[in-house]
Amino acid sequence: MxxxxxxxxxxxxxxxxxxxAAADLCAEVGFAATTVEAIAARAGVGKQTIYRWWPSKAAVLLEHMQRARETSADFPDTGDIRADLLAQTTAVEALFASHSGAIWRGLLIAAQSDDIAADGVRALLEKAVTDATKRLSTAQVNGELRADADLDMAVEIIYGPLYHHWLLRARPVPNGYMKEILNVVFDGLNPRRH
Amino acid sequence: MxxxxxxxxxxxxxxxxxxxAAADLCAEVGFAATTVEAIAARAGVGKQTIYRWWPSKAAVLLEHMQRARETSADFPDTGDIRADLLAQTTAVEALFASHSGAIWRGLLIAAQSDDIAADGVRALLEKAVTDATKRLSTAQVNGELRADADLDMAVEIIYGPLYHHWLLRARPVPNGYMKEILNVVFDGLNPRRH
Incomplete structure (x- = not known):
């Protein structure tokens, strides 16, 4: 047989x-110059093959980001919230420093004017917030976090600085950045009482 | 005489x-559709008058943002760092919710592909970080902040969540958002010791 x-x-x-092909191309020539034609040529398929599965280049790149994030930035649960947040945010740091960082930057910008990118980016961000909130919620139940902390805000306090640094100030993220951020976020800016 | x-x-x-004219136009038709021609028509001047002072529409809008920020979001120094940060960040919240918010959003996006916008945005952001760091530094000297806190990071922890919420998740900033953020940032996510 x-x-x-x-x-x-x-x-x-x-x-x-x-x-x-889409991810490599975007990393080489940038988001704006990445076209469905060029992705098809590089992947050795016809344009219509791409359009059978995705409505636009933004949709292709969104699926790349979704897979990259699932592969590399899942939330561990070892029972130690600070260690788990450090592991996960360090993975996000690494993702931002890789080819996927340039793609994510392109998508965040495209989201301001392109509906497919906007919907996809929103879905990815809300998924990331939900995943983080879920892990924080377990920690809160276990007494590792203030009982009165608003977890959606806590997520923004943890990830906001990384975006402020990397996306807005366009600075490379130094090694150990998230470790220091988490120290302040957990211990607070108030002077320590001795 | x-x-x-x-x-x-x-x-x-x-x-x-x-x-x-540039600010009103940008708020009405968006950053992309705002042109030097349209700004000139609305202001009742010739295009060459604009080009005598500014190299591009991004440069005009950057000066608008700089003036708006100077007018409304200066740092007070009453000797109480939490009250002063709350006053200043509440002013930034209000700026983001006003016409200037749409302009700042347009400039942040343009900064990813336009050199004039990129340089101007960087200068404005670094000025904002420097102003905030200066105020935090006085507070640190006065014992209002942990002596070992990295102040540049502290600024990103204070403003990062606002950008994450407003720019990336594209959500309106609820009343009192910055008050809650500052509570967590000062007191920390660790459970309170009683």
Whole structure:
């Protein structure tokens, strides 16, 4: 009995090739110069293959970001909230410093004028906030966080500085940045009582 | 003796008219659709008058932002750092909710691809960070802040959440948002010891 090629597997391989081509291209030439034509040429597929699965280049790059984030920036739960936040935010730091950082920056900008990018970025950000809130909520129940802390705000206090530094001030994130941020966020700016 | 018109005063009036026209236009039609031609028409001056003073629309809008920030978001120093930060960040909240918010959003996006916008935005952000750091430094000397706090990071922890909420998640800033943020930032996420 001869083996038939599995069409699902072939589809997934083609999708993966398109996602990689789009990510490499965006890192090389920037978001604005990345076109569906150029992604298709690099992936060795026709434009119509891309449009069968995604409505625009923003949608392709959003799926790349979603996969990158799922692969590298999931929330651990070791029972130690500070250690787990440090591990996860350090992974986000690394993601921002990689090719995916340039792609995410392009998408955040495109989101201000392109509806597909805006919806996708919002969904990714809200997913990130929800994941973080869930992990913080367990910590709050376990007495590791102030009982009265608003967790949605806590997430913004933890991730906001990273975006302020990397996206707005356009500065490379120094090693250990998130460790210092978490120290202040947990211990507070008030002088320590001895 | 008849009074001569003061040319400096006339220039300042024309500059002010151009800045107001640019700000109103940007709030109405958005940053992308705001052109030097349209600003000139609205201010009742020729295009060349604008180009005599500013190299581009981004430069005009940057000067508007700089003036708006100087007028409304200066740092008070009453000797109480939490009260002063609350007053100043509440003024920034209000600025973001006003016409200037739409202009600042447009400039932050333009900064990713336009050199004049990028330099101007960087200068404004670094000025804001320096002003805040200076006020925090006085507080640190007075024992109102942890002696070991890195003040540049403290500024990012205070303003980062506001940008994360307003710029990235594109959510209106609720009343009292900065008050809650400052409570967490000063007291920390650690459970309170009783």
């Amino acid at each position: 001869s083996r038939q090629p599995d069409p699902n597997r072939r589809s997934e391989q083609a999708r993966q090739a398109i996602l990689s | 008849s009074r001569q018109p003061d040319p400096n005063r006339r220039s300042e009036q024309a500059r002010q008219a151009i800045l107001s």
